[in-house]
Amino acid sequence: MKLRPAPSPDGDKSSLTGDMSLNRRQFLRYGFNAASGVLAATLGALGFAAILLPPSGGEGGDKSVLYWAKGREDEAWYGTKHLQPMMKSDFEAEAAKSNVGMSGAQGVWNGLPVIVNYVPHSQNSSKPIADNSPRFQEMAGYDIGKNYVGHATEYLLGNPDIFDPSGNLVMSFARCTHLCCIPGWQLVSNSFTDDNWTPGGGDDGGSKMFCICHSSRFDPTAIEVNRNANRSTGASFEYLGIRRAGGPAPVGLPIIPIIMNGDTIEASSDYTGWLTYCD
Numbered sequence: 279m280k281l282r283p284a285p286s287p288d289g290d291k292s293s294l295t296g297d298m299s300l301n302r303r304q305f306l307r308y309g310f311n312a313a314s315g316v317l318a319a320t321l322g323a324l325g326f327a328a329i330l331l332p333p334s335g336g337e338g339g340d341k342s343v344l345y346w347a348k349g350r351e352d353e354a355w356y357g358t359k360h361l362q363p364m365m366k367s368d369f370e371a372e373a374a375k376s377n378v379g380m381s382g383a384q385g386v387w388n389g390l391p392v393i394v395n396y397v398p399h400s401q402n403s404s405k406p407i408a409d410n411s412p413r414f415q416e417m418a419g420y421d422i423g424k425n426y427v428g429h430a431t432e433y434l435l436g437n438p439d440i441f442d443p444s445g446n447l448v449m450s451f452a453r454c455t456h457l458c459c460i461p462g463w464q465l466v467s468n469s470f471t472d473d474n475w476t477p478g479g480g481d482d483g484g485s486k487m488f489c490i491c492h493s494s495r496f497d498p499t500a501i502e503v504n505r506n507a508n509r510s511t512g513a514s515f516e517y518l519g520i521r522r523a524g525g526p527a528p529v530g531l532p533i534i535p536i537i538m539n540g541d542t543i544e545a546s547s548d549y550t551g552w553l554t555y556c557d
């Protein structure tokens with residue numbers, strides 16, 4: 279596993295040719311998984327319902343989504359924005375630097391880890407499907423037993439408020455469905471996090487969300503219906519999520535509906551039952 283190299287102060291990447299393999303100390307620093315270990319432990323101790331209590335005492339919880347760059351202040355594009363509100367224009371500006379027009383960032387919402395991805399769907403949806411023209415893809419979903427669960431298009435017809443396919447942003451809960459580490463948006467540099475894109479939600483590399491713990495991959499452009507279960511009670515639930523592309527994670531990550539407030543990214547707490555599998 280290769281860590282994504284941090285830029286040197288003078289922008290000279292020739293100084294980054296040393297060993298960038300991951301060791302434990304780097305894991306602790308670079309892994310949002312581990313950097314937010316306190317957060318994860320807190321989640322485990324309090325349970326999700328407690329976390330979702332409105333911090334301000336207002337009804338419906340805190341809608342705002344904040345950047346989370348702890349431990350990555352020097353290399354994440356949003357490193358200077360730690361705990362500032364996420365803005366769509368920030369994602370658009372960052373996406374303009376990408377080969378494929380995508381960008382993503384770690385965030386925190388209501389005390390929960392999330393990942394927001396910008397996909398140039400509106401720009402590409404009328405073009406023929408082709409490599410390196412990312413778009414959201416509504417797909418069939420299968421559970422851990424390979425049983426068909428449903429199709430995203432059908433699900434969205436019945437639940438049109440979950441995800442607006444004409445928009446360019448998608449937000450996912452960032453607890454891995456394998457063992458509940460916190461996946462990141464391209465925390466490492468390897469074939470799964472290259473700046474390229476192929477259609478189909480497969481595992482052929484490029485622009486994936488990556489769980490550093492055991493290398494699970496998730497494709498933020500592949501939208502599917504899936505099924506997961508609460509680890510304590512076994513109660514199962516179906517949800518709209520992004521697809522697991524590879525690795526030991528059994529299923530994909532739930533979507534958290536985005537609510538735009540001008541340029542500011544906020545989120546809805548209407549589907550919190552989907553987020554309980556690590557409780």
Ligand code: FES
Binds near residue numbers: 455457459
């Ligand atoms: S916890 Fe994410 S791959 Fe194991």
